Amino acid sequence: MNLADLLSSFPIEPWVWQAFFVVFLTLVASYAARRLLLAWSRRLERTSTPWDDALAEALRRPLRVLIWVVGVAFAASLAPAAGEGTIFEAVGVVRDVGVVACIAWFLVRFVGRAEENLLARETKGETGPDRATVDALAKLLRASIVITAALVVMQTLGFSISGVLAFGGIGGIAVGFAARDMLANFFGALMIYLDRPFSVGDTIRSPDRELMGTVEQIGWRLTRIRTFENRPLYVPNSVFATIAIENITRMFNRRIYETIGVRYDDMSRVQPIVDEVRGMLESHPGIEPDEFLMVNFDAFAPSSLDFFIYAFTRTKAWDEYHAVKQDVLLKVNDIIERHGAEIAFPTRTIHLAGGPDAGGRPS
Numbered sequence: 001m002n003l004a005d006l007l008s009s010f011p012i013e014p015w016v017w018q019a020f021f022v023v024f025l026t027l028v029a030s031y032a033a034r035r036l037l038l039a040w041s042r043r044l045e046r047t048s049t050p051w052d053d054a055l056a057e058a059l060r061r062p063l064r065v066l067i068w069v070v071g072v073a074f075a076a077s078l079a080p081a082a083g084e085g086t087i088f089e090a091v092g093v094v095r096d097v098g099v100v101a102c103i104a105w106f107l108v109r110f111v112g113r114a115e116e117n118l119l120a121r122e123t124k125g126e127t128g129p130d131r132a133t134v135d136a137l138a139k140l141l142r143a144s145i146v147i148t149a150a151l152v153v154m155q156t157l158g159f160s161i162s163g164v165l166a167f168g169g170i171g172g173i174a175v176g177f178a179a180r181d182m183l184a185n186f187f188g189a190l191m192i193y194l195d196r197p198f199s200v201g202d203t204i205r206s207p208d209r210e211l212m213g214t215v216e217q218i219g220w221r222l223t224r225i226r227t228f229e230n231r232p233l234y235v236p237n238s239v240f241a242t243i244a245i246e247n248i249t250r251m252f253n254r255r256i257y258e259t260i261g262v263r264y265d266d267m268s269r270v271q272p273i274v275d276e277v278r279g280m281l282e283s284h285p286g287i288e289p290d291e292f293l294m295v296n297f298d299a300f301a302p303s304s305l306d307f308f309i310y311a312f313t314r315t316k317a318w319d320e321y322h323a324v325k326q327d328v329l330l331k332v333n334d335i336i337e338r339h340g341a342e343i344a345f346p347t348r349t350i351h352l353a354g355g356p357d358a359g360g361r362p363s
Contacts, residue, residue, distance in 0.1 A: 261304025
């Protein structure tokens with residue numbers, strides 16, 4: 001028996017050839033889409049816009065899956081049993097669910113690629129949106145896409161969205177009472193993203209709490225802060241709604257505010273010392289001349305004549321600030337010694353009652 005006789009003994013229905021042709025076209029279309037998107041993405045990588053190459057990269061895999069979903073569903077619909085009460089009745093529903101899933105997959109990938117591109121521009125030193133803002137918007141967009149896709153899929157499967165939304169509203173009240181702390185942390189994170197009192201990389205401190213360090217991550221529930229002891233500190237976001245925060249990174253200068261006392265024996269030297277210290281600060285390369293500067297005699301202290309120094313450094317870096325402050329204090333000491341005075345230290349004079357200086361007999 002030859003091959004022709006063998007094929008004639010097993011006749012192939014015309015719809016089988018049609019389905020095979022549709023699958024073949026689907027394979028060709030998937031391969032062509034892969035090659036075109038690959039060439040397109042390579043060309044768009046050379047542009048400065050962060051959106052076009054993110055679009056091409058995000059579209060690559062979902063588009064191929066979408067082509068296969070539509071092609072296989074169309075091929076399955078060609079079967080004679082497609083119109084009868086068989087499993088083929090589910091082809092249309094599966095196709096619709098697959099299309100929705102592919103669109104949602106593409107949108108989620110696009111948001112993720114765009115987020116990576118925007119953060120990469122910030123890493124390279126280019127101007128761009130704040131890291132915390134990009135992270136917050138990306139999370140909100142991804143959550144919106146997933147929720148919307150889930151509702152569309154449920155509607156496609158025959159579920160009533162209105163019933164689901166009503167159930168979600170009643171359940172949301174119960175969940176709200178049961179998860180008050182979680183919701184408080186969520187809205188605390190939302191406040192941080194909107195008001196932006198600090199961002200990732202900022203050094204912050206709170207006068208209300210023992211909280212000081214560099215912000216490493218802002219999550220929806222917790223914010224991770226790296227303290228100066230190099231320890232991670234996890235702070236619930238709801239805390240930031242009840243405390244004051246100082247953003248040290250955003251200040252322009254650091255302040256030097258010191259009180260220095262000389263002996264009472266050096267009263268005549270106080271004015272020249274104060275004048276020379278003021279001149280030294282006005283010409284010091286580490287002191288900001290455009291900021292407020294003051295050097296004045298301040299008080300008759302119990303064991304010293306006190307004058308204070310109030311000035312701002314040019315730098316806001318912590319290590320450089322202390323270097324400038326050290327140099328200023330050492331120069332103040334040199335000025336005091338040059339005028340023949342001394343820095344006072346706590347002393348106490350005791351007069352004994354009945355002693356020779358009191359005019360009475362020694363006891």
